[in-house]
Amino acid sequence: MAGHGTDEHPHGADRLCDAGDRVYSRAVRRGRVPRTDAEPVPCLLELALLHPDPDDMDWLVPTAPQEVMTRLLRGVYDEVSESHRRVGSAVAAFEWYAGLGRRIQASAMASASASLEGGAAIRVLDGLSRIQAAMDDATEACTGEVLTVQPGGIRREPELTEGLHRAVALRSRGVRMRDLYTHVARHGQGLLNYLELMGDAVEARTLDEVVDRLILFDRTVAFIPANADHTMALELRHPALIEYFVTVFDRLWRLAIPVAAALPDTGIEGISHREQSIAALLADGHQDAVIAERLGISVRTCRAHIARLSETLGAASRTQLGVRIAQAGLDGVSSRLPDVPAQLTPADRESPTAR
Numbered sequence: 001m002a003g004h005g006t007d008e009h010p011h012g013a014d015r016l017c018d019a020g021d022r023v024y025s026r027a028v029r030r031g032r033v034p035r036t037d038a039e040p041v042p043c044l045l046e047l048a049l050l051h052p053d054p055d056d057m058d059w060l061v062p063t064a065p066q067e068v069m070t071r072l073l074r075g076v077y078d079e080v081s082e083s084h085r086r087v088g089s090a091v092a093a094f095e096w097y098a099g100l101g102r103r104i105q106a107s108a109m110a111s112a113s114a115s116l117e118g119g120a121a122i123r124v125l126d127g128l129s130r131i132q133a134a135m136d137d138a139t140e141a142c143t144g145e146v147l148t149v150q151p152g153g154i155r156r157e158p159e160l161t162e163g164l165h166r167a168v169a170l171r172s173r174g175v176r177m178r179d180l181y182t183h184v185a186r187h188g189q190g191l192l193n194y195l196e197l198m199g200d201a202v203e204a205r206t207l208d209e210v211v212d213r214l215i216l217f218d219r220t221v222a223f224i225p226a227n228a229d230h231t232m233a234l235e236l237r238h239p240a241l242i243e244y245f246v247t248v249f250d251r252l253w254r255l256a257i258p259v260a261a262a263l264p265d266t267g268i269e270g271i272s273h274r275e276q277s278i279a280a281l282l283a284d285g286h287q288d289a290v291i292a293e294r295l296g297i298s299v300r301t302c303r304a305h306i307a308r309l310s311e312t313l314g315a316a317s318r319t320q321l322g323v324r325i326a327q328a329g330l331d332g333v334s335s336r337l338p339d340v341p342a343q344l345t346p347a348d349r350e351s352p353t354a355r
Contacts, residue, residue: 024044028065032061034059044060121238123237125223125226127232131233134223135215138221141217142175144175144176145178145218146178146218147177149180150180150185164194167202178204179203182206183295195259203258210252211252216249222245274295278291278306279325280330
């Protein structure tokens with residue numbers, strides 16, 4: 001009977017192989033079968049479905065189906081009981097771990113709450129109404145300083161007046177404000193009117209390009225956009241993040257030029273400061289749309305400047321323009337800006353956090 005072990009019949013009594021089913025069925029019908037009938041299916045003996053006839057060892061008699069069923073049900077019951085026991089042990093163990101995690105989390109939250117004076121480290125503000133309400137709360141609590149970065153181009157009247165009530169309230173409490181804009185914003189009368197209204201309470205400077213919109217109150221809470229269309233914002237109170245944003249702002253501020261001061265001359269006849277900035281970005285390999293967004297101008301205006309730049313430098317193609325820019329030494333302006341993370345690159349100029 002070698003070679004006919006359970007490896008060739010990997011089943012239990014509840015799911016016999018076809019050959020075993022035929023032999024056992026025949027044994028039940030006839031009361032016994034010759035031992036030679038069971039040689040191809042040793043599983044019947046191994047599963048105790050057949051056993052030798054005490055009166056004639058050359059014959060095998062079947063175990064009663066009722067006895068087999070009772071034996072199977074007992075085995076199934078034992079398996080189910082063992083499974084229940086294991087499930088209970090697993091639940092008990094992981095309930096303990098879960099409780100441990102809750103205790104640790106509660107302790108961490110209490111510690112963070114104490115260090116952040118009651119505010120969540122990062123809070124997502126979904127919708128303009130929630131953004132405005134959070135900023136109103138921050139404005140009311142502010143007592144010393146507000147730092148803002150306002151990307152984009154010319155500041156339209158609605159953008160400037162939307163948060164004017166906050167600026168006036170801050171000024172009335174002696175809060176100092178420092179605002180960073182792009183150079184393009186200088187050409188809007190709305191910004192000039194706003195600065196005149198606010199007087200010494202606001203100091204404004206401009207750069208070729210700035211990071212995305214950022215508002216910092218008392219160096220304790222910051223607001224930045226959280227999606228592309230600026231319908232969501234992040235309210236940040238984590239000390240490390242606040243310190244990082246303040247560092248970025250201060251470095252940009254040192255590079256910026258006061259609005260009251262004129263932009264420096266490029267030193268190259270026929271090339272404006274804006275065209276110098278465009279030349280540097282072209283040298284970095286940026287496309288027209290990207291350049292326009294970073295400088296806060298329209299793509300059409302950007303292309304008009306590129307055309308004038310090509311004419312001034314005597315370039316007949318974009319490739320030749322790149323060569324002329326390098327020859328004129330116009331390819332290094334953008335490198336004056338400090339490196340900042342990708343998530344702070346300029347985006348839509350219609351920010352819900354605009355003043």
